[in-house]
Amino acid sequence: MRTVQGTIERTIRGRAKGGETSASSIAFLVVLWLSIVFALVFLAVLIVTTIIDGWNRLDSRLFTEYPASNPEDAGARPAILGSLWVIGTTAFMTIPLGVAAAIHLEEFADRNNWFNRFIEVNVQNLAAIPAVIYGMLTLAALGLFGVTNKNMVWVGALALSMLILPVVIIATRESLRAVPEEIRQGSLAVGATPLQTVLRNTLPGAVPGIATGSILALSRALGEAAPLLLLGGLVFLSFDPNGLMSGYTTMPIQIFNWTGRPQEGFHELAAAASVLLLVMLLAMNALAIAIRNRYQQRW
Amino acid sequence: MNPIDTTEAAARADTFEAAREYRPPVLDCDSVSIFYDDFLAVHDVNFGCGDNEITALIGPSGCGKSTVLRSFNRMNDLIEGARVEGTISYHGEDIYHSDVDAIEVRRRIGMVFQKPNPFPKSIYDNIAYGPRVNGFKVDSMDDLVEEALTKAALWDEVKDKLKQSAFGLSGGQQQRLCIARTIAVRPEVILMDEPCSALDPIATLRIEDLMHELRSDYTIVIVTHNMQQAARVADKTAFFTAEAHEVTGDRTGVLVEFGDTAQIFESPVDKRTEDYISGRFG
Ligand SMILES: Nc1ncnc2c1ncn2[C@@H]1O[C@H](COP(=O)(O)OP(=O)(O)OP(=O)(O)O)[C@@H](O)[C@H]1O
Ligand SMILES: [Mg+2]
Numbered sequence: 001m002r003t004v005q006g007t008i009e010r011t012i013r014g015r016a017k018g019g020e021t022s023a024s025s026i027a028f029l030v031v032l033w034l035s036i037v038f039a040l041v042f043l044a045v046l047i048v049t050t051i052i053d054g055w056n057r058l059d060s061r062l063f064t065e066y067p068a069s070n071p072e073d074a075g076a077r078p079a080i081l082g083s084l085w086v087i088g089t090t091a092f093m094t095i096p097l098g099v100a101a102a103i104h105l106e107e108f109a110d111r112n113n114w115f116n117r118f119i120e121v122n123v124q125n126l127a128a129i130p131a132v133i134y135g136m137l138t139l140a141a142l143g144l145f146g147v148t149n150k151n152m153v154w155v156g157a158l159a160l161s162m163l164i165l166p167v168v169i170i171a172t173r174e175s176l177r178a179v180p181e182e183i184r185q186g187s188l189a190v191g192a193t194p195l196q197t198v199l200r201n202t203l204p205g206a207v208p209g210i211a212t213g214s215i216l217a218l219s220r221a222l223g224e225a226a227p228l229l230l231l232g233g234l235v236f237l238s239f240d241p242n243g244l245m246s247g248y249t250t251m252p253i254q255i256f257n258w259t260g261r262p263q264e265g266f267h268e269l270a271a272a273a274s275v276l277l278l279v280m281l282l283a284m285n286a287l288a289i290a291i292r293n294r295y296q297q298r299w
Numbered sequence: 300m301n302p303i304d305t306t307e308a309a310a311r312a313d314t315f316e317a318a319r320e321y322r323p324p325v326l327d328c329d330s331v332s333i334f335y336d337d338f339l340a341v342h343d344v345n346f347g348c349g350d351n352e353i354t355a356l357i358g359p360s361g362c363g364k365s366t367v368l369r370s371f372n373r374m375n376d377l378i379e380g381a382r383v384e385g386t387i388s389y390h391g392e393d394i395y396h397s398d399v400d401a402i403e404v405r406r407r408i409g410m411v412f413q414k415p416n417p418f419p420k421s422i423y424d425n426i427a428y429g430p431r432v433n434g435f436k437v438d439s440m441d442d443l444v445e446e447a448l449t450k451a452a453l454w455d456e457v458k459d460k461l462k463q464s465a466f467g468l469s470g471g472q473q474q475r476l477c478i479a480r481t482i483a484v485r486p487e488v489i490l491m492d493e494p495c496s497a498l499d500p501i502a503t504l505r506i507e508d509l510m511h512e513l514r515s516d517y518t519i520v521i522v523t524h525n526m527q528q529a530a531r532v533a534d535k536t537a538f539f540t541a542e543a544h545e546v547t548g549d550r551t552g553v554l555v556e557f558g559d560t561a562q563i564f565e566s567p568v569d570k571r572t573e574d575y576i577s578g579r580f581g
Binding site for chain 1: 410417428
């Protein structure tokens with residue numbers, strides 16, 4: 001018993017930064033640990049209760065059925081397909097634009113120019129703006145151009161694109177910056193133009209980081225409901241979304257809708273759909289981590 | 300030069316040495332001063348690098364060797380505020396003339412850096428990169444890659460793993476790869492900035508041997524901190540030092556002495572050269 005206690009004590013003391021052994025620093029350390037434990041327990045309880053709630057509805061009906069007024073007959077098929085459509089379109093719109101913007105800022109823009117510095121600061125700021133603002137922005141833009149039918153895949157993708165564009169730009173810039181200057185110099189020294197240097201050398205070296213950052217950004221967009229709710233995404237769909245102009249709903253919207261219904265059956269459905277969404281998010285994050293570990297360039 | 304001189308020269312050109320005297324320098328500095336913004340880094344440098352010669356630039360740290368070397372292939376253009384005054388000519392043509400394309404200058408005047416900097420690509424693609432970006436029309440890229448690697452004395456070591464990442468090579472191999480990469484774009488001049496400073500003695504000797512071999516095909520300019528290395532490889536040596544300006548106190552690099560390596564090392568004319576060579580300074 002005494003040795004166990006001794007071990008614990010040594011561990012605590014050893015872990016305390018700089019070998020701090022005073023009572024107050026150990027107390028502080030314990031508070032930090034408790035914070036972590038609290039967060040983890042909270043998360044675990046949330047996940048477990050959601051799984052328990054949705055367990056009975058985690059079956060094939062979730063994937064095959066359309067929303068219905070009777071919870072027993074309802075499923076999330078259009079929402080799942082809608083999410084895939086919207087996220088796919090978002091990726092298509094955001095990644096080329098974000099990467100191009102990052103290349104410009106990082107490799108070509110004159111850093112001493114006040115305008116470029118202004119843009120840089122604002123890209124950072126935009127990444128911190130609440131998602132719902134982007135919904136409002138899209139709404140306003142649509143109004144300006146007189147688009148009345150807002151429930152279209154490309155409109156939702158547009159709002160989510162604006163939401164994650166700054167994140168993609170920042171991630172890309174960081175991966176470009178990680179490519180050592182010597183690589184660029186080596187490329188220029190064999191007679192490559194600056195553009196060739198970026199496209200054939202710097203950018204390929206940065207791809208793993210860009211992929212990781214983009215996937216994480218897209219997974220954020222996948223879980224986002226607020227901007228799409230503003231854009232009238234809340235609908236009963238009895239068809240599969242099948243194109244950019246198609247009407248759509250997404251999983252977070254569907255979940256939001258079901259949670260608001262009085263019937264207990266819909267709450268179960270919402271829990272089941274939440275579990276599915278969670279699995280999709282985890283899969284995307286796992287993919288991002290796998291890409292990072294597998295292809296990350298150690299310079 | 301009148302025609303009679305030329306015939307005389309031809310008559311005297313029985314020996315290789317004599318013929319060499321009549322070749323104009325490939326790279327020539329005429330009153331070259333180099334600035335970083337307002338800071339005068341190098342002042343009034345005059346010397347030339349001859350065809351098929353190895354020229355060593357030596358001198359204490361901060362005397363502007365790298366600065367001069369970078370100005371030879373316009374790598375200085377990439378540094379904000381860097382500016383060259385005077386004339387640097389390549390075969391008599393001012394490389395800083397507004398009609399001259401810096402990209403073309405860099406293809407003809409290649410550069411090997413202090414730290415080996417292979418691209419994050421396969422060994423093969425590292426070599427093929429230069430010919431590709433320059434739009435070379437080659438019958439067989441494989442042959443070109445083999446030729447460049449052979450010239451850089453690396454072929455035998457890597458011929459079985461051309462598709463593997465260049466990062467898997469040792470430091471010395473990586474540096475020879477960088478030399479091969481430079482050779483692959485068929486430059487006439489190769490600039491090397493302390494190419495061996497990150498390598499062990501054996502790898503260093505291999506690179507020195509390689510320089511001797513390359514000498515017959517290329518004009519080589521090398522910056523080195525290693526006096527023995529300069530004595531071993533170079534035909535000509537330029538000794539630089541940094542002197543504090545009387546008024547501003549800025550340490551500006553100047554060319555103290557330039558001449559045959561043997562002369563610089565055995566009978567330096569300038570006291571400062573002698574002190575540096577004999578290790579009393581720097
Ligand atoms: N990019 C730069 N911007 C501003 N000043 C520079 C830059 N590069 C070099 N200098 C300055 O120019 C002077 C010459 O530097 P340089 O690197 O050419 O010296 P060097 O002889 O190559 O030294 P070393 O032997 O240490 O490599 C130094 O005073 C240095 O501080
Ligand atoms: Mg240097």
